[in-house]
Amino acid sequence: MSFRGKLGPTGNGGGDDFPGGHAHRGEKLAAEIQSALQQVFAKGLSDPRMDGSMLTITSVMVNSDNKMAYIAVSVLPEKHENRVRAALTHGARFLRRECGELVRSVALPNFEFRIDSSLKRQAGVMQALAKVAEERPPEAASATPADADPSSGPVTDSLAADNPAPGVSTPLGTKPKFPKLAD
Secondary structure (H helix, E strand, C coil), rough: CCCCCCCCCCCCCCCCCCCCCCHHHHHHHHHHHHHHHHHHHHHCCHHHHCCCEEEEEEEEEEEECCCCEEEEEEEEEEHHHHHHHHHHHHHHHHHHHHHHHCCCCCCCCEEEEECCHHHHHHHHHHHHHHHHHHHCCCCCCCCCCCCCCCCCCCCCCCCCCCCCCCCCCCCCCCCCCCCCCCC
């Protein structure tokens, strides 16, 4: 006869306040649901509302009593968001049943799909950065200007005064100037 009291089945806690207990169960279940949904989506869905859309599961969160799973999805192109959300909401029970065959759990939570626009915002930021990079004038050559003082650059302890240290750039046609080392 095994004791499954306050220590739980593994003897390392059992409640939300103990390490190794239920605290991570929701996170583990969410990860398993996300993996299972990705497998189901990879097989393909026969709903015509999903045609021409690219769907990405961005996150899955399970509430504390493991009765609801909130699934955030990103849909491209953006104009298909409403019809894809309707298709996912309509097919939530089917998707839950398909995931139930892949997830090891006594009871699988109900699915609620939500549109996540964070990937679109991130893509917008990346496009803006790329546009700024294109509009920016190209940098000057790697040589420093003739009137710049090369000794104000990185300090090295190289003893070879005729050969610059790696990474030290000098104006073309001049010898590098190294600071004098104290004896």
